[in-house]
Amino acid sequence: MNILVFAKRVAATQEEELRIRDEGAAVDLSKVPFKINDWDNYSVEEAVRIVEKTGGTVTAISIGDAESDEVLRRAIAMGARDGFLVSSGEIFHDPGVRSRLIQNFIRKENIPFDVIFTGVQSEDDQFGCVGGILGACLGLPYSSMVIGIDAVEKDHMIIRRELEGGLQERVKIAVPCVLSIQSGINEPRYVSIMGIRKASKVERKVFQAADYAAPASAGIEVVRWTYPEKKGGATMLTGELDTVCGQLLGILKEKGVFQ
Amino acid sequence: MSYALIIAEVRRGVFEERNLDSAGIAALLGKEAVMLIPDGAYEAGNIAETVVKVKVAEEVFLNPLNLKNILGQVFAARGNPDLIVFTHSSFGMESAAYTAGAFGFPVVTDVSGYDKEKGVFLKSYYSDKIFGEFKASGGPVVISVRSGSFKEFAVDKAAKAEEMEGAAPVETRTFVEYVEEEKADVDITKADFLLSVGRGIGSKEEIPAYEDLAGRLKAVLSGSRPVIDKMWLPKPRQVGTSGKTVRPKVYLAMGISGAFQHIAGMKDSECIIAVNKDTEAPIFQYAHFGIIADIHKVRDKLKEIVG
Amino acid sequence: MPEQTATRVLTCIQCGKCTGGCPESGKTPFNVRMLMRKTQFKSDIEESLPWYCTSCGACTIRCPRDVKPSEVVIELRAKLVEDGDIPLALQKALENTFVQKNPWGRSRNKRADWLEKLDFEVPHVSGTESKRLLFVCCIQAYDPRCMVIPVNVARLLKAGGMEFGVLGEEEACCGNEIRRIGESGLFEELQEENLGSFTEYGVQEIIALSPHCMNALKKEYGDTGIKVVHYTEVLAKMIAEGSLSFPGSFEKKVIYHDPCFLGKQNGIFDEPRAILKAVPGLELLEFSRSRETSLCCEGGGGRMFFEVESVYQRNAEVRVIDAGKRGAEIIAAACPFCVMTLEDPATEKGLVVKELSEILMEVL
Numbered sequence: 019m020n021i022l023v024f025a026k027r028v029a030a031t032q033e034e035e036l037r038i039r040d041e042g043a044a045v046d047l048s049k050v051p052f053k054i055n056d057w058d059n060y061s062v063e064e065a066v067r068i069v070e071k072t073g074g075t076v077t078a079i080s081i082g083d084a085e086s087d088e089v090l091r092r093a094i095a096m097g098a099r100d101g102f103l104v105s106s107g108e109i110f111h112d113p114g115v116r117s118r119l120i121q122n123f124i125r126k127e128n129i130p131f132d133v134i135f136t137g138v139q140s141e142d143d144q145f146g147c148v149g150g151i152l153g154a155c156l157g158l159p160y161s162s163m164v165i166g167i168d169a170v171e172k173d174h175m176i177i178r179r180e181l182e183g184g185l186q187e188r189v190k191i192a193v194p195c196v197l198s199i200q201s202g203i204n205e206p207r208y209v210s211i212m213g214i215r216k217a218s219k220v221e222r223k224v225f226q227a228a229d230y231a232a233p234a235s236a237g238i239e240v241v242r243w244t245y246p247e248k249k250g251g252a253t254m255l256t257g258e259l260d261t262v263c264g265q266l267l268g269i270l271k272e273k274g275v276f277q
Numbered sequence: 278m279s280y281a282l283i284i285a286e287v288r289r290g291v292f293e294e295r296n297l298d299s300a301g302i303a304a305l306l307g308k309e310a311v312m313l314i315p316d317g318a319y320e321a322g323n324i325a326e327t328v329v330k331v332k333v334a335e336e337v338f339l340n341p342l343n344l345k346n347i348l349g350q351v352f353a354a355r356g357n358p359d360l361i362v363f364t365h366s367s368f369g370m371e372s373a374a375y376t377a378g379a380f381g382f383p384v385v386t387d388v389s390g391y392d393k394e395k396g397v398f399l400k401s402y403y404s405d406k407i408f409g410e411f412k413a414s415g416g417p418v419v420i421s422v423r424s425g426s427f428k429e430f431a432v433d434k435a436a437k438a439e440e441m442e443g444a445a446p447v448e449t450r451t452f453v454e455y456v457e458e459e460k461a462d463v464d465i466t467k468a469d470f471l472l473s474v475g476r477g478i479g480s481k482e483e484i485p486a487y488e489d490l491a492g493r494l495k496a497v498l499s500g501s502r503p504v505i506d507k508m509w510l511p512k513p514r515q516v517g518t519s520g521k522t523v524r525p526k527v528y529l530a531m532g533i534s535g536a537f538q539h540i541a542g543m544k545d546s547e548c549i550i551a552v553n554k555d556t557e558a559p560i561f562q563y564a565h566f567g568i569i570a571d572i573h574k575v576r577d578k579l580k581e582i583v584g
Numbered sequence: 585m586p587e588q589t590a591t592r593v594l595t596c597i598q599c600g601k602c603t604g605g606c607p608e609s610g611k612t613p614f615n616v617r618m619l620m621r622k623t624q625f626k627s628d629i630e631e632s633l634p635w636y637c638t639s640c641g642a643c644t645i646r647c648p649r650d651v652k653p654s655e656v657v658i659e660l661r662a663k664l665v666e667d668g669d670i671p672l673a674l675q676k677a678l679e680n681t682f683v684q685k686n687p688w689g690r691s692r693n694k695r696a697d698w699l700e701k702l703d704f705e706v707p708h709v710s711g712t713e714s715k716r717l718l719f720v721c722c723i724q725a726y727d728p729r730c731m732v733i734p735v736n737v738a739r740l741l742k743a744g745g746m747e748f749g750v751l752g753e754e755e756a757c758c759g760n761e762i763r764r765i766g767e768s769g770l771f772e773e774l775q776e777e778n779l780g781s782f783t784e785y786g787v788q789e790i791i792a793l794s795p796h797c798m799n800a801l802k803k804e805y806g807d808t809g810i811k812v813v814h815y816t817e818v819l820a821k822m823i824a825e826g827s828l829s830f831p832g833s834f835e836k837k838v839i840y841h842d843p844c845f846l847g848k849q850n851g852i853f854d855e856p857r858a859i860l861k862a863v864p865g866l867e868l869l870e871f872s873r874s875r876e877t878s879l880c881c882e883g884g885g886g887r888m889f890f891e892v893e894s895v896y897q898r899n900a901e902v903r904v905i906d907a908g909k910r911g912a913e914i915i916a917a918a919c920p921f922c923v924m925t926l927e928d929p930a931t932e933k934g935l936v937v938k939e940l941s942e943i944l945m946e947v948l
Contacts, residue, residue, distance in 0.1 A: 150374025162371035207668030211769025236415030252567035275470035
């Protein structure tokens with residue numbers, strides 16, 4: 019089984035206080051560190067585990083600037099055979115643009131595959147769309163929220179999709195297909211610095227994104243960036259025990275965790 | 278004709294409450310709403326002008342490949358809508374993207390706001406630290422809406438019932454069965470509602486009473502490091518840097534003062550409620566709601582009210 | 585395993601002195617002597633075992649053949665790190681250190697936040713005459729409990745009239761624990777980054793707050809030509825020379841816990857005691873196991889970041905019970921990890937744990 023895995027280098031913003039620049043025109047990421055998108059890390063691990071069992075190859079592909087080579091080295095250290103960088107300095111906020119770029123790249127470079135993995139979403143924009151749009155554009159069956167792969171056969175796979183409230187759905191999907199992998203599908207291995215250094219010796223091919231750009235008549239654009247409405251500190255619930263507990267249950271109901 | 282097409286989210290015979298948010302944004306935009314729903318006895322309420330029952334089984338409808346064909350039929354019959362609305366759920370996320378790809382429509386997911394004047398959709402970036410205002414062009418915009426964001430705008434509508442035949446189901450992706458998560462080993466990272474107890478509960482003898490409360494509230498019981506250290510709760514229930522990192526919808530912390538290592542494991546929870554008798558407990562700096570009280574009294578009162 | 589280490593292991597005579605001094609052997613499945621034996625025979629070692637080691641160094645100090653068992657354990661861990669098969673909590677700590685340069689993954693941009701608690705300015709080290717650097721490191725920079733240590737020490741140094749500067753956000757984790765977790769590649773990166781800063785700003789002297797950082801900077805950064813000291817050494821000297829004195833009084837019975845990385849691994853036993861003796865009113869007590877035989881608190885060797893599998897009585901609790909028996913009211917430690925591990929059981933038993941600088945601030 020030959021698997022293409024898409025890996026994105028994203029800003030690690032969880033601990034950061036983000037600032038908006040130029041009156042809403044941009045988000046300042048200049049002092050933020052970057053890392054592999056968490057969901058893509060699970061995807062790479064899952065792909066590597068599958069080929070370890072069934073044979074075949076894993077090819078990691080990243081769309082981004084030259085720094086994105088870092089996630090390719092990491093993927094190779096995890097077990098990918100090849101790393102392709104589709105180089106672009108541009109940030110694609112429209113997942114449609116990103117998906118069609120991938121579609122053109124795969125077709126133009128005639129890259130063979132049985133399955134394409136993407137992460138369910140990326141930590142930065144949380145769109146969760148690239149896999150779905152790509153699947154539809156390539157005319158392939160698609161599934162997102164894949165939390166388990168139970169069987170891998172030549173012409174189909176049996177997968178599990180994560181639904182709400184601890185429920186899962188088992189699905190039979192024909193190969194070739196596009197799958198978006200949910201975090202938690204496996205426990206990704208640790209990638210040591212020594213491992214990454216060794217992986218650096220494997221050549222990564224670089225392609226220019228401009229060669230695969232697809233003009234689109236429809237799309238979305240960001241008009242402005244804004245901050246969320248400010249939440250103050252803790253709202254203290256005060257009063258008699260009865261009142262306070264009643265308020266507490268009210269919050270639980272409002273949040274939908276208690277009926 | 279100008280209308281909003283709502284793709285209802287249903288699951289195992291239940292019409293999800295989240296659909297109210299889909300109806301809400303259609304109303305907010307002043308669009309006539311047409312809602313698609315599969316064959317079945319759903320309590321869909323009166324939230325759209327027209328409810329079209331597509332005569333296919335639920336599992337067929339919830340498959341984005343089939344849905345694409347159904348939507349093709351709808352567009353042919355009614356013309357393109359202005360807006361196609363999904364819930365931002367496992368189903369909605371998957372199908373919104375696939376629909377956008379299949380028809381070449383623009384898409385914005387996890388929409389949590391709409392600015393009528395500017396005509397822009399508000400979408401979360403970086404886990405809600407920043408929001409982007411998105412403008413869509415060139416076709417009906419596909420959106421998935423965040424649960425709880427628009428339901429207040431939903432209004433009672435005529436709910437004229439219609440029916441249509443659905444296209445034959447595809448064979449390249451088929452539903453096999455539902456799988457319930459194994460309950461034997463509770464995974465606290467998957468829980469929507471955690472009741473977490475700390476050193477403040479005092480002794481092991483208090484644990485059953487909190488287990489009982491968790492049961493009544495349908496919460497999963499977890500604990501901070503001192504509780505696990507003393508073996509009052511098993512290790513897999515530990516929240517914190519040396520245990521598990523959790524992000525439930527509600528994290529109810531009782532008797533947890535909020536050591537840094539603990540905070541790191543739960544601070545991204547959607548809603549943190551802290552109960553502690555110490556007004557100075559650091560956890561109040563991270564909580565959304567706080568109660569200064571004896572936790573045992575709160576526990577007993579909650580049990581009394583819930584019954 | 586590097587040839588040197590493998591050769592050393594072959595000289596092991598299985599005398600068991602390592603196990604005898606080990607804070608984990610006996611009460612847990614971990615047994616240093618047996619690990620050396622299995623390494624000699626290249627037999628399989630159960631994967632959970634190497635993670636019990638706290639890197640206290642007792643085995644290495646006691647070994648009559650210079651096998652350096654604690655270093656062998658690091659090599660055993662290195663193999664697991666390379667295979668990518670390590671406890672999840674440690675994996676997170678390593679990945680966090682890679683991204684944010686601290687094991688907790690806190691924002692690097694907040695590394696100098698503790699400075700806001702001072703009512704005077706601390707210059708960047710490049711702006712100092714002496715090029716003397718106060719090396720803060722991760723736990724003191726981020727943990728609210730330990731953040732008082734740099735604040736206190738900065739005030740004490742100022743009171744003693746000593747000039748110093750900081751690296752602020754440019755400082756990276758010292759890597760002491762990272763090396764002990766077996767991630768030598770990451771250690772090298774941290775070392776390279778810090779050494780780059782030291783060279784760029786012409787750092788002449790480093791005052792480390794944590795004994796763990798002092799150990800790495802002093803003994804594992806190679807021949808840097810930079811003088812590295814622990815802050816207790818500096819304060820003890822100031823007190824001896826009369827530039828720092830304490831007008832207040834602290835009428836408490838204080839027992840001093842020797843941190844492994846300060847005491848048994850770096851021979852600093854007298855300075856902390858000299859400082860405590862200089863506190864008016866303070867009565868200094870000793871543990872039944874003190875100085876070279878001090879019982880490890882189990883905070884080292886990566887153990888701050890994860891819990892081992894089996895559950896047993898913590899050494900910190902043993903320590904607190906002993907302190908209580910000796911009549912102590914306060915346990916003093918000069919290491920943030922010791923403070924963190926001791927505080928839990930101490931609070932339960934009605935004792936107070938203070939980092940040494942906290943006592944000094946009460947009498948300054």
